[in-house]
Amino acid sequence: MKTILNLLCLISFVSLSFSQANRAAKPVVTISPFEYNTRGDNYPSAVSQNGKQIYFTSESGSQQVVAFSDMKNSRWQSPDELESAVNSGKQNGSAALTPDGQFMVFASYKHDVSGMGRTDLYSVRKVNGKWSDIQNLGSNINTEHFDSQPTLSSDGNTLYFVSDRPGVGGMDIYTSKRVNGNWQKAELVQGVNTANDEATPFICSDNTTLYFASNRPGTMGGFDIYTSRLKGGAFSKPENIGEPINSTSDEYAYIALPNSPVAYFSSDRTGGSGSLDIYKAEPNPEMPNAVVTMKGLVRDAKSNDPLGANIIITDLKTRKKVADMKSDDITGEYFVTLTAGRSYSVTATKEGYVFYSERIDVPMEEKGHDVEKDIFLSPFANDAETRLLVFFETGKSELNEDSYADLDKAVELLNQNTDIKIRIEGHTDDVGDDNSNMTLSQRRAESVKTYMVKQGADSKRVTTQGYGETRPKLKGTTEEARAQNRRVEMKIVK
Numbered sequence: 001m002k003t004i005l006n007l008l009c010l011i012s013f014v015s016l017s018f019s020q021a022n023r024a025a026k027p028v029v030t031i032s033p034f035e036y037n038t039r040g041d042n043y044p045s046a047v048s049q050n051g052k053q054i055y056f057t058s059e060s061g062s063q064q065v066v067a068f069s070d071m072k073n074s075r076w077q078s079p080d081e082l083e084s085a086v087n088s089g090k091q092n093g094s095a096a097l098t099p100d101g102q103f104m105v106f107a108s109y110k111h112d113v114s115g116m117g118r119t120d121l122y123s124v125r126k127v128n129g130k131w132s133d134i135q136n137l138g139s140n141i142n143t144e145h146f147d148s149q150p151t152l153s154s155d156g157n158t159l160y161f162v163s164d165r166p167g168v169g170g171m172d173i174y175t176s177k178r179v180n181g182n183w184q185k186a187e188l189v190q191g192v193n194t195a196n197d198e199a200t201p202f203i204c205s206d207n208t209t210l211y212f213a214s215n216r217p218g219t220m221g222g223f224d225i226y227t228s229r230l231k232g233g234a235f236s237k238p239e240n241i242g243e244p245i246n247s248t249s250d251e252y253a254y255i256a257l258p259n260s261p262v263a264y265f266s267s268d269r270t271g272g273s274g275s276l277d278i279y280k281a282e283p284n285p286e287m288p289n290a291v292v293t294m295k296g297l298v299r300d301a302k303s304n305d306p307l308g309a310n311i312i313i314t315d316l317k318t319r320k321k322v323a324d325m326k327s328d329d330i331t332g333e334y335f336v337t338l339t340a341g342r343s344y345s346v347t348a349t350k351e352g353y354v355f356y357s358e359r360i361d362v363p364m365e366e367k368g369h370d371v372e373k374d375i376f377l378s379p380f381a382n383d384a385e386t387r388l389l390v391f392f393e394t395g396k397s398e399l400n401e402d403s404y405a406d407l408d409k410a411v412e413l414l415n416q417n418t419d420i421k422i423r424i425e426g427h428t429d430d431v432g433d434d435n436s437n438m439t440l441s442q443r444r445a446e447s448v449k450t451y452m453v454k455q456g457a458d459s460k461r462v463t464t465q466g467y468g469e470t471r472p473k474l475k476g477t478t479e480e481a482r483a484q485n486r487r488v489e490m491k492i493v494k
Contacts, residue, residue, distance in 0.1 A: 027283050029244050034264070034278035036069060036079050041276040043200070043253040043266035045094050046151075048101035048335075051257050054264070056278060057093030064091045066106055085131045086124060088112040094149045098156040099205065099258075099293075099337045100311065102126045102326040105137070105159065107148035117144040121161060128308075129330040140185045141176055149200050153207045154258075154291070154337040155313070155323035159183065160201045160210070168193040173201050173212060191235040192228050199223065200266075204288035205258035205337045210235060211286075213252040221248040225265060227286045241286050252276065256284050258291050258337055259368040290368025292338040292360060298327040298348050301376040306332025309350040309377065312409075316343040316359070316402040334375075340366040345389055345405050353377040354492065355413060357389040357406050380420065385491040388424075390448060395432075397443035399451055407448065410490055411455045414462075421494040424448045426466040427473070429482035434468060442466025448488055463493070 034042070040059025047054050051071055058067045058079070065087045069079040081087055086095075089108030096105045102125065109119045113134050120142040124134045141147065145165040152159055157178045163186075164171045172193040174186040192198060194216045201212040208230045213223040224246040226238040245251060249269040256263040261283035266276045298309045308329030313322040313336060322344065327334035338344050341364045347357040356375050378384035389406035390399060399407075414422065426441030426448075445464035453459045474481040 027285060029285055030282050031244055032280050032282075033272065034280065035076055037273040037277040039274035040064075041266075041274070042278050043276050044255050044264040044278050045149075045253060046097045047255060047257055047264070048097045048099065051260065051262070053101065055095040055097065057095075059275075064093045066092050066095045083131055085134055091119070094200075096150040096152045096159075098152055098325060099154050100325040100327070100335050102328065103152075103156055104131065105150040105152060107150065116142040117147060119146050119148045121147050121150055121159075126326075127329065129328070137183055140183050146171070151202045153203050154205045154339070155207065156325070157323065158203070158207070159186075160189065160203055161186075162199055162201065169195040169197060171197040171199055173198045189235065192226075192238055197223075200253040202253070202255045204256050205291050205293075206289035206339055208339075209256075209286075209288035211241075211254040211256070212238075213250075213254070214238070220246045222250040223252055225251050225254045245281055245285065250276070256288055258288070258293055259370065260284075261287070289340065290366050291340065292362045292366060292369060292371060293335065294338065294346055294358075294360060294371040294373060295333070295335040296372055296374040297332040298334055298350075298375045298377065299332055300353075301378045306330070307350055307353075307377060308332070309334075309348045309353075309375075311336060312345075312347045312349060313338070314345045314347065314405045316345055316405050319405045319408065338362050340364050343402065347406070347409060348375045348377060349409070350377055353379050354384050354386045354490070355409055356386050357409070359389055359402075380417070380492060382493065383491060385425075385489050388448065388488045388490050390444075390488045392444060392447075395440065397440060397447050399447050403448075404451070407451050408455060411452050411457045414452075414457050419494075420492050421461045421463070423463045423465055423491045423493045424452075425489045425491060426464070427471060427485060427487050427489070428469050429485045430469045430472070430477065431482065438466055438468035438470075440466070441468045444488060 038058055042058050044056045053068050053070055055068045057064055066082045067079045069076045089111035091109040094107040104124050105121055107119050107121055113136055121137045122134055124131045143165050145163055147163045149162040159176045161174055162171050163174050167188055173189045175189050176183045176186040196216040199213045203210050210228045212226055214226055215223045225241045227241055228235040228238040247269050249267055252266045254265040263281045263284040266278055268276050298307045300307055309327045311325040311334050315322050325336055338360055340362050343361045345357045345359055347355055349355040390403035424445040426445035428437040428441050445466050449462045449464050473484045
């Protein structure tokens with residue numbers, strides 16, 4: 001019986017319960033080398049847009065550079081080095097990216113942009129397809145010591161990195177929050193550092209699961225991979241991730257993809273191409289929590305051209321901005337990750353266009369799924385319109401508080417563009433009496449205007465019109481059609 005169970009475990013990669021031992025068997029993990037390891041050190045640092053690009057540090061001769069490889073037809077392509085804006089230091093590496101692939105923090109020694117110490121952390125943004133606007137992260141992050149190996153939370157607002165400044169041990173993990181665009185004073189991460197060395201932290205897309213390397217007592221070799229999870233503002237006791245990830249050799253830089261069984265790490269185990277080589281592990285034996293990913297293209301609704309737009313993620317309950325991402329200026333591609341336990345609006349905005357929002361609910365028991373949604377923005381012109389993210393109880397006209405976040409954006413649009421006037425248009429589905437639906441749609445449009453005026457909109461620039469069920473968005477009596485037809489739209493009339 002045990003032989004049969006082991007065979008099933010090998011075939012399905014699923015943990016099976018052995019009643020004899022009363023414990024779950026671990027999945028069989030396959031370890032395979034990255035196709036483009038070199039004779040020098042290679043270690044991964046980030047995978048952007050859910051596996052479309054892998055960024056890694058590659059050593060050639062005596063120089064380290066940031067390189068990347070694209071995934072096409074399920075295979076990594078031949079790597080390229082990033083342009084000199086990033087790789088203009090004597091040594092460069094450890095690129096950390098936001099999920100959209102538009103913002104990066106990296107480490108460099110003797111970069112062309114002046115530093116503060118031996119190795120410093122820098123930020124850079126992608127503008128029109130090129131990395132530019134390099135900034136030293138400043139004295140709240142960098143010191144005269146070694147400051148390197150960054151990783152970013154999926155909202156881009158929390159930074160973890162390694163420094164050998166005086167702390168707990170040799171190298172320790174530090175963290176900083178970004179508030180109003182500014183990084184706060186870095187602090188030691190409590191509960192994970194030891195008198196030995198900690199290195200290569202990686203915070204997963206759930207913003208909870210932290211992987212890092214350490215040579216603390218109890219490792220299988222020199223450096224092993226450990227994992228710790230953030231709960232109630234504190235990290236749990238780190239656990240060794242075990243075999244076959246760890247070995248009698250050194251392991252570093254363990255990174256995982258959202259909602260994927262794939263992970264990458266670096267090791268100097270025997271049989272590789274050089275010193276440290278990159279390996280793929282599948283399935284990941286220590287999976288992070290599931291998230292919702294949302295991706296697609298942002299396009300001009302008239303020309304269909306791709307647009308570089310701001311992608312704003314807002315918590316609908318608190319009305320606070322959770323993250324500020326971007327779609328690519330060249331391709332229009334956007335990608336965001338949403339963690340469990342919130343309802344979000346994902347809003348695309350661009351100067352000269354009417355914004356558009358989608359609501360995404362991510363319950364605490366989220367199992368992980370991907371949403372693909374292209375977004376079309378209407379350029380400012382008469383009749384340019386957008387569907388407002390507003391909610392009402394059935395048959396009522398009082399706004400649900402989840403509506404406020406999107407209406408705040410509508411007020412902001414009016415206040416920033418003082419030459420436009422808008423009409424708020426209410427629509428219903430075909431359920432119920434025609435006259436009652438007409439009245440309800442008008443009352444809902446007026447509720448929207450009332451809220452906007454209270455928030456600072458000029459009442460003279462906002463008119464209302466209810467259309468009842470006379471202008472369906474989608475014909476039919478299905479629930480999908482009725483859901484699309486129950487709507488409030490904002491239309492530019494001047």
